[in-house]
Amino acid sequence: MPETTMRHGTVSRAENATPGKTQAAGSDCGTGDPCAVPELSQAVHDFLKALAGPGRQQIMLLFAHGAELSVGQVAERAGIGQSTASQQLALLRRGGIVTSRRDGKEVLYRGDRERVTRTLADLHTYLNFCC
Structure with missing residues (x-):
């Protein structure tokens, strides 16, 4: 998976995530599931x-x-x-x-x-x- 370095850590693009979203590595947003976070487009x-x-x-x-x-x-x-x-x-x-x-x-x-x-x-x- 390609990685994008962000200011506060590294996120990996999820294969099944919504376009324009990333999944924070090791983050579950308190739900136990990986957390999809928005990504700024070009x-x-x-x-x-x-x-x-x-x-x-x-x-x-x-x-x-x-x-x-x-x-x-x-x-x-x-x-x-x-x-x-x-x-x-x-x-x-x-x-x-x-x-x-x-x-x-x-x-x-x-x-x-x-x-x-x-x-x-x-x-x-x-x-x-x-x-």
Whole structure:
């Protein structure tokens, strides 16, 4: 079984466990049976990384109320260079905070409310278990 090292110990992925869950080695959660604990998905990790940058937080606000913007518009409104805006938007897209679509030669970005909602629900489940 592959192992994942966590901050407070080692957990092993259970062969019959629910996807997105791990079984804590030697833990029974007081029931006598192995305890399935939630595991943060790569999507949640990417989401948290995207949220961590103050510049990205500022960019996120540009998409309030359903705004759809090009890289150039984001750069102009955020007061940053176009390549910086493009890099920041790529991290926001990878984190599931914005989505993009092509309109001719232009790529337009907008907030991805559905994906943010799903990711926050996963994070909520994890935090409810541990905290």
